[in-house]
Amino acid sequence: MAKVDFKVPAVGEYLEIPDLQPGVMAKSAPFKAAPRHQQALGFPGELVENWEERAVAKLAELLSKYRSLRVHLDACVKCGSCADKCQYFLGTGDPKNMPVARQDLLRSIYRRHFTLAGKLFPRLVGARDLDASVLEEWYSYFHQCSQCRRCSVFCPYGIDTAEISMAAREILDEIGVGQKYCNEILGKVHTIGNNLGLPAPALANTLEGLEEDVKEDTGVDVRFPLDVQGAEVLLIPPSADFFAEPHIDGLIGYAKVFHQAGISWTLSSYASEAANFALFIGNYEQMRKVALRIRKAAIDLKVKRIVVGECGHAWRVAYSFWNTLAGPFDFLDPRYPVPQHIIEFTHELIERGAIKLDKEANDHMRVTFHDSCNVARATRMGARPGGQFVLPREVIKASCNHFFDMAPETIGEKTFCCGGGGGLLTDELLELRVKGALPRMQALREVQKEHGVTHMAAICAICKSQFSMVLPYYEFPMETIVSVHQLVSNAIQLGTNS
Amino acid sequence: MPIMTVIYALLLYGAAAVFVLGVSYRVITYARTPAPLKIPTMPAPVTRTGVAFRVAREVALFESLFKSSKWTWIFAVMFHLGLLLEVVRHLRYFIQPIWFWVVLVQPFGVYGGMVMVVGLLGLLGRRLLIARVRYISQPSDYLMLLLLLGIGLSGLAIKFLDHTDIVSLKAFVLGLLYFDWQPLPDSPLLLAHLSMVAALLIVFPFSKLLHAPGVFFSPTRNQVDDARERRHLAPWAAQLEGAGDEV
Ligand code: HEM
Ligand code: SF4
Ligand code: SF4
Ligand code: SF4
Numbered sequence: 001m002a003k004v005d006f007k008v009p010a011v012g013e014y015l016e017i018p019d020l021q022p023g024v025m026a027k028s029a030p031f032k033a034a035p036r037h038q039q040a041l042g043f044p045g046e047l048v049e050n051w052e053e054r055a056v057a058k059l060a061e062l063l064s065k066y067r068s069l070r071v072h073l074d075a076c077v078k079c080g081s082c083a084d085k086c087q088y089f090l091g092t093g094d095p096k097n098m099p100v101a102r103q104d105l106l107r108s109i110y111r112r113h114f115t116l117a118g119k120l121f122p123r124l125v126g127a128r129d130l131d132a133s134v135l136e137e138w139y140s141y142f143h144q145c146s147q148c149r150r151c152s153v154f155c156p157y158g159i160d161t162a163e164i165s166m167a168a169r170e171i172l173d174e175i176g177v178g179q180k181y182c183n184e185i186l187g188k189v190h191t192i193g194n195n196l197g198l199p200a201p202a203l204a205n206t207l208e209g210l211e212e213d214v215k216e217d218t219g220v221d222v223r224f225p226l227d228v229q230g231a232e233v234l235l236i237p238p239s240a241d242f243f244a245e246p247h248i249d250g251l252i253g254y255a256k257v258f259h260q261a262g263i264s265w266t267l268s269s270y271a272s273e274a275a276n277f278a279l280f281i282g283n284y285e286q287m288r289k290v291a292l293r294i295r296k297a298a299i300d301l302k303v304k305r306i307v308v309g310e311c312g313h314a315w316r317v318a319y320s321f322w323n324t325l326a327g328p329f330d331f332l333d334p335r336y337p338v339p340q341h342i343i344e345f346t347h348e349l350i351e352r353g354a355i356k357l358d359k360e361a362n363d364h365m366r367v368t369f370h371d372s373c374n375v376a377r378a379t380r381m382g383a384r385p386g387g388q389f390v391l392p393r394e395v396i397k398a399s400c401n402h403f404f405d406m407a408p409e410t411i412g413e414k415t416f417c418c419g420g421g422g423g424l425l426t427d428e429l430l431e432l433r434v435k436g437a438l439p440r441m442q443a444l445r446e447v448q449k450e451h452g453v454t455h456m457a458a459i460c461a462i463c464k465s466q467f468s469m470v471l472p473y474y475e476f477p478m479e480t481i482v483s484v485h486q487l488v489s490n491a492i493q494l495g496t497n498s
Numbered sequence: 499m500p501i502m503t504v505i506y507a508l509l510l511y512g513a514a515a516v517f518v519l520g521v522s523y524r525v526i527t528y529a530r531t532p533a534p535l536k537i538p539t540m541p542a543p544v545t546r547t548g549v550a551f552r553v554a555r556e557v558a559l560f561e562s563l564f565k566s567s568k569w570t571w572i573f574a575v576m577f578h579l580g581l582l583l584e585v586v587r588h589l590r591y592f593i594q595p596i597w598f599w600v601v602l603v604q605p606f607g608v609y610g611g612m613v614m615v616v617g618l619l620g621l622l623g624r625r626l627l628i629a630r631v632r633y634i635s636q637p638s639d640y641l642m643l644l645l646l647l648g649i650g651l652s653g654l655a656i657k658f659l660d661h662t663d664i665v666s667l668k669a670f671v672l673g674l675l676y677f678d679w680q681p682l683p684d685s686p687l688l689l690a691h692l693s694m695v696a697a698l699l700i701v702f703p704f705s706k707l708l709h710a711p712g713v714f715f716s717p718t719r720n721q722v723d724d725a726r727e728r729r730h731l732a733p734w735a736a737q738l739e740g741a742g743d744e745v
Contacts, residue, residue, distance in 0.1 A: 075713065155562060156574075
């Protein structure tokens, strides 16, 4: 664990609403994108000269394209219900991390330029002119929002700060002030096909290595097929599944499930990434471009189904947006939803007894489950609303004997973000990430004390990476975080019904 | 015709016109602006009927607010329900003969006014006392509460202290409706009450009071969770299709 120059928040008996500490996080900001990262996406390389005008013009364009933005900027009554709902406010105490205050950073400019009241009486309604200090605030605080939508659950009008921060980031890109982490990665997806920049030969190598590892471990020839034409299923995992811990154990789990179910599958070297960081920068065209790679891979490989691996925001884009961005998927087998989540896939196999699980294999673990907020609040699994909460838990419970939920106000639709979502999973934002994880750490500590929980399962690549990084700051072992399909992988009985 | 009557008649016509045109303009803008992506806050209903119920619960019960903060919810319900009762009660000035259900509501209407004022005081107290809410409050947020309090208190004062001549007030209101002006009763409290109501109507389309129409148009609440089953495509997004796509 690196030495840090900030104080890790104390985990108390219960989660307290902090006193306001104006400005404590004003210095937090991610690295800016270099001109080449910007230009690769068609954005200006650096701050454009007439940036004030361009920003207002972009805001006007977005207002005409997104009803959410227009209604959400108008409707807020400043009731403050959302104020204490954001993990970044709870972890830092910076009032600008209260969702409504974050919205106001943009709303104040909206009012000045697009409302009569703001034009006539700016001070009365909190309208202000766009200047360099506003720009700095935008860059800082719109990169302290993981777009987790927790605030939107509690707002009487469903005002979604994620929509606002996406719009703000889009404006920032438009005037040449992009974020390095997201924009550099998007460039890699467009050219190489995954966030890591892992080229096809390296990917093939990795998969071969995995086949050997699993063979050594289990004695069974579990395949990790790549670019196999005519396979039944195209699997789109987050690329972190290829190398990071505990992600890779999840990938092994998926492979074992396919093997045991006897369903042919393949990965694609052209579209080896479920993540779609264009969501984070709010850019429809970029998001569409990334999604179209997957459509093309599915057509080229002549598969019948598409299944998405464990990744929160990726499942949001896949479940909610793929049909819009890259549909219609009429070339796939109409008997299955497009796309399917790997949890839906495995769940169905468990239900009809197509795979057998030995729960005792996980008896050394006492497990809880972190609802990844993108899955929880922006998607569904299965046929019924709320299936996104039920199905993963059923898969976990089918794989292990000891499962305990965290406190109800911290799971399900009210789940807290891990602190690293929305394009914030970058080292220079460590302080924000550690502090933003506080509410989850608090809930985890409670189930640890009460039920002796040793492990927390998740279905999101970003959550897994984030927790691996921040758990030690709160004195939990890094290995506390596990993949759901890692539990499946441990428990699955290979060769019992083939 | 007394000069006050002319002034108030014109003021109220003007205020009503601003209100109707302003709110219509906003609503039309909301309705015309596309929602290009499916963004309901999940879990969301999977049918249109389900969504209608969801929005109805937000409007009638403030469901999300209830999840969030019980105190705000109590004060908010007191204020809005009180306001609604009062508005219904005021219908008796506008219609002749008075509808049956409006008559039924009359006795509760007064309590509506009181409950509304208590709710408003609660909301104002919250805004002043809780540091988080104070931080996000602009002068206009306080003024809005004060304006509504002013309307409520002056209304109650008319009822309990002043006893304005209701019959000639009704004649005045009906006169406005049928363009056959009648003199406005001469009471300072009534004039204050009417001025503030006119002010409320005028600021409505330019203020946060747009939350009332807004709640029906919020995509996070009014969209059906059917993204996988039905392709959802905004007109501007459809134009991107085909152009330079590799697939
Ligand atoms: C569809 C109808 C309406 C719905 C669903 C609705 C709902 C709400 C909700 C949930 C709140 C937040 C809680 C609170 O702060 O009270 C609120 C606040 C407010 N509403 Fe409404 N409302 C409606 C109509 C109106 C109307 C017609 C007015 C006034 C003429 C009004 C005035 C206000 C004011 C002033 C606030 C802010 C209170 C404060 O400052 O704390 N609302 N409304
Ligand atoms: S979307 Fe999440 S991170 Fe952003 S303001 Fe709302 S609660 Fe906070
Ligand atoms: S809960 Fe909604 S209306 Fe209330 S302050 Fe937050 S964003 Fe505004
Ligand atoms: S990283 Fe996980 S918890 Fe955080 S926003 Fe993404 S899905 Fe949600």
